Amino acid sequence: MTPAGTPEFSVVIPVFNSQDIVRETIERTSSFFNARGWSHEIIVVNDGSRDRSWDVLAQAARDIPGVVAIDLLRNSGQHNANLCGFRASRGAWVVTMDDDLQNPPEEIAHLVEKAREGFDLVIGQFHSKQHAGYRRLGSRMVRTINQRIFGQEKDLVLSNFRLIRRDVVDRVCAYRGPFPYVPGLCLLYSGKRANTLVEHHPRRVGSSNYNWRRILTLLATILFNYSSFPLRVVAALGLATAGFSFLLGLFFLAEGLLHGTNVPGWTTLVVLLSFFNGVTMLMLGMLGEYVIRIINQLNMADPYFVRETIRHDA
Structure with a gap:
């Protein structure tokens, strides 16, 4: 049960240089919730895109009910964009997903079904991950560090496609440091967490913004800000x-x-x-x-x- 006027779900989508696909992502996400009669809001955060992404988001916010478009002053990184979306959200549950439809919005149903078993953090585990080999290697390195620093279970797989209960989101929002690491904060502030299998599609437009430099920067952020x-x-x-x-x-x-x-x-x-x-x-x-x-x-x-x-x- 949620208070009157409060949506049941908030969807937070960080956006960076996705002008050709982000409108479809928003429309499919909105259609998914409308088809089920679930109250929702979609918060899209433009993380300093260099293309016309902000124009697309602004128009979507004017056209589609429940859409909130936020434009950041400069590129602050995916984790800061997620944190900004968390602080703007009102839903009893918060979904985070990418802007490129690699996480099909229809798969949110699997997250919700798993959360009804009593979990406060449900993370999508992909049947087959459509990423380059160097990203999979980087993910393994990050996973090793997360297990040591944040107590990630060995059988728990992290991804950007997740469903988080409001109380966990509020604890994450209380973080005031300059280097937020959202997956680690979610692990720290959640009690019962689990994976559920979801589909992961190849990227249809453009290429991934992650490279070795970004992965190494993420590793350094985790090590130097959350661990001695x-x-x-x-x-x-x-x-x-x-x-x-x-x-x-x-x-x-x-x-x-x-x-x-x-x-x-x-x-x-x-x-x-x-x-x-x-x-x-x-x-x-x-x-x-x-x-x-x-x-x-x-x-x-x-x-x-x-x-x-x-x-x-x-």
Whole structure:
């Protein structure tokens, strides 16, 4: 049961350079809910698109009941766009999906059916994932980190196609840091979560915006903002290096006492100094990364800025 005037479902769709397909995505999503008589709203967030995506979204918000179009000032990333949509949503349940119809809106029915079993987070697990090999490798790397940091179950598969209960969404919305990672926050703030099998279609228009650089940036965001694991690794490396240096010093001391000192040890000295100075610089760089992110958290009120919002009923 939802309060009067509150939609049962909110659908959040981050949009980036999808002018040729996003209108169809909105129309099919609206038709899906209307056919079932489920009250809903569709929140489309333009994440600084460089094409005519915002014009398409603005027109859709004027034409289609229940559509809310939000234009971000600049490209802030998919996770910030999702967070913006969460904060604008009112539904008792929030669906997140991509803008390119790789997640068919009709598959939302499977998420809803699974949620009725008592889960507060239901994630679509694809029968076969239509992604490039490097993205699958990146997904495995992210999954390993999520299991260590956020307690993701080994048999739980994450995707951008998910259904989230309102109380979990409200906890995610309370996050005020500059680097939101929505999947991890959903894992942290949910109690009962599960997968359900859904279809995943090939991308019909354009190409994926994810590449190795974005994947590595995501990995760094997770590691440096939600975990002290890199710092511990570097501390362990520093301790091991110090121990090795101490043993090496003892060896050369004994060598000098027993056999005397040879001047031709210049090469060894240079190599060792280069190695240990390199380790020191690595440690300082790691600490500097943490300091920069702490400064950003203290100085930045919001990780995104809204330029314009258009509602159908406005």
